[in-house]
Amino acid sequence: MRVLDTAALLHWPVSELTGNICATSQQAELERVSPQRWMLVQAIDIEWRDVNEQWLDKARECAARSGDLPRLSDVDLDVLALALSLDLELVTDDYRLQNTMNAAGKVSQSVGTAGAQHVWKWELRCTGCRISLDVAEDVSRSRKGDVGECERCGSPLVLKKKR
Ligand SMILES: [Zn+2]
Missing domain, CATH: 3.40.50.1010 (5'-nuclease)
Incomplete structure (x- = not known):
């Protein structure tokens, strides 16, 4: 509290x-x-x-x-x-x-x-094959979208809040 x-x-x-x-x-x-x-x-x-x-x-x-x-x-x-x-x-x-x-x-x-410490937990998710990857904390503060492509299937990756 x-x-x-x-x-x-x-x-x-x-x-x-x-x-x-x-x-x-x-x-x-x-x-x-x-x-x-x-x-x-x-x-x-x-x-x-x-x-x-x-x-x-x-x-x-x-x-x-x-x-x-x-x-x-x-x-x-x-x-x-x-x-x-x-x-x-x-x-x-x-x-x-x-x-x-x-x-x-x-x-x-x-x-x-x-x-x-308590809130910002992000992951990269592939919009194609749905694989999730961990990201470093500072990546989460970069601009939205445009965070690269999936190494497996080549689809764009998006930044998602981790559940
Ligand atoms: Zn993929």
């Missing part, structure tokens, strides 16, 4: 979001940034938490100490407050949040890195 910032809500596969914690204030933010994504996210089991004043004070205090407070948004502070007060890992690409977590001696992970 981890606290996810809005970048994770936007970029992780929906199935990977299940069971994690977010701040209630992120709902409006997500809806604003991506109404479609918000619709998907509503359908799954995320623990939406309100942040009380005491937790917010703690978050402000930590962010002030690391010098990041002036540049954090209200939603950022909510997310930070959850991670600090529930003592959970924070998944965020915001370096100010990462820096505050770090300064407080807490763990954070970037959205890409955290996702890579």
Whole structure:
């Protein structure tokens, strides 16, 4: 169970979001940034938490100490407050949040890195003979399609998410 910032809500596969914690204030933010994504996210089991004043004070205090407070948004502070007060890992690409977590001696992970460990498993599949091949992680980030031809039958290979 981890606290996810809005970048994770936007970029992780929906199935990977299940069971994690977010701040209630992120709902409006997500809806604003991506109404479609918000619709998907509503359908799954995320623990939406309100942040009380005491937790917010703690978050402000930590962010002030690391010098990041002036540049954090209200939603950022909510997310930070959850991670600090529930003592959970924070998944965020915001370096100010990462820096505050770090300064407080807490763990954070970037959205890409955290996702890579738990999410991105790909394979190459032949569109002809259906053979599957393993791919290196970095191949998965190359552009779609055009990943070569099957050595067995010469048909194009496609990148598929591994089941
Ligand atoms: Zn083939």
